[in-house]
Amino acid sequence: MQNILVFKTNIHSIEDLFTVGQIMTEIGIKDWNVDRQDIDCVLRIVEPDCSCQELIDVVTEAGFYCQELE
Amino acid sequence: MRTRNTQKEELVKQKAIELIVKEGLENFSVNKLAKACGISVATIYIYYKDKDDLIIKIAAEEAKKQTESVLGDFDPEASFEEGLRMQWKNRSSYMLQNPLSALFFEQLRGSAYIDEIYDIIVTEFKKVMGAFMKNVIARGEVEPLPLEVFWSVAFAPLYTLVRFHAEGKSIGGKPFTLTDAILWQTFDHVVKGLRK
Numbered sequence: 001m002q003n004i005l006v007f008k009t010n011i012h013s014i015e016d017l018f019t020v021g022q023i024m025t026e027i028g029i030k031d032w033n034v035d036r037q038d039i040d041c042v043l044r045i046v047e048p049d050c051s052c053q054e055l056i057d058v059v060t061e062a063g064f065y066c067q068e069l070e
Numbered sequence: 071m072r073t074r075n076t077q078k079e080e081l082v083k084q085k086a087i088e089l090i091v092k093e094g095l096e097n098f099s100v101n102k103l104a105k106a107c108g109i110s111v112a113t114i115y116i117y118y119k120d121k122d123d124l125i126i127k128i129a130a131e132e133a134k135k136q137t138e139s140v141l142g143d144f145d146p147e148a149s150f151e152e153g154l155r156m157q158w159k160n161r162s163s164y165m166l167q168n169p170l171s172a173l174f175f176e177q178l179r180g181s182a183y184i185d186e187i188y189d190i191i192v193t194e195f196k197k198v199m200g201a202f203m204k205n206v207i208a209r210g211e212v213e214p215l216p217l218e219v220f221w222s223v224a225f226a227p228l229y230t231l232v233r234f235h236a237e238g239k240s241i242g243g244k245p246f247t248l249t250d251a252i253l254w255q256t257f258d259h260v261v262k263g264l265r266k
Binding site: 040 | 122
């Protein structure tokens, strides 16, 4: 059973995706993707080593909106 | 931690096919699907990476189900008529019992997703039907023909009849229901046309 976290974000463009990519690399997350076709630009992370809040913090620090998707 | 729920997973797959058939691929979204299932968008993202992943995975599963149903009991050593009859029987049964499945693949046909699906379907069919055709040609029952020529005569009539039945109408809007009599009468002509 995999631990999967999903967030509502405003990660829209390719540049945004690139920035997020750098963040994910820095915090050591390998399995992630953003569904930019979705209205919520859903950021999906598999087996994160860090907590939900840590992820939200690090993504918002980079200037994005990031909220846990209910 | 969000956990998997097989019932929800099945509901998601079923509703996705229904929505795509009813409203088309372009109008399909994970949001709409979540609403139709009465679950949260987040739940869907437990099972699938994104919309494309969802569509491809669901299509692949449908394709596998169909392939197993059509090829499951098929004997590539059978005579031409027996073998083709079995194909007609299996394919018509599957399509009539799973009307949404055929319409779902219609929707996918013009899309970017179809190439990935083709790989899954075609490999199995090539193996089994390829063996069948080799045997049939070796026995001199049928001439070697280009694939499209063979398929257009061997199977297109069947798919047309099933489509007429699904629409309830045939040529020029004439009301139509597919019966065994019509199915097998068509089949007899197909066999006559292909047999050497």
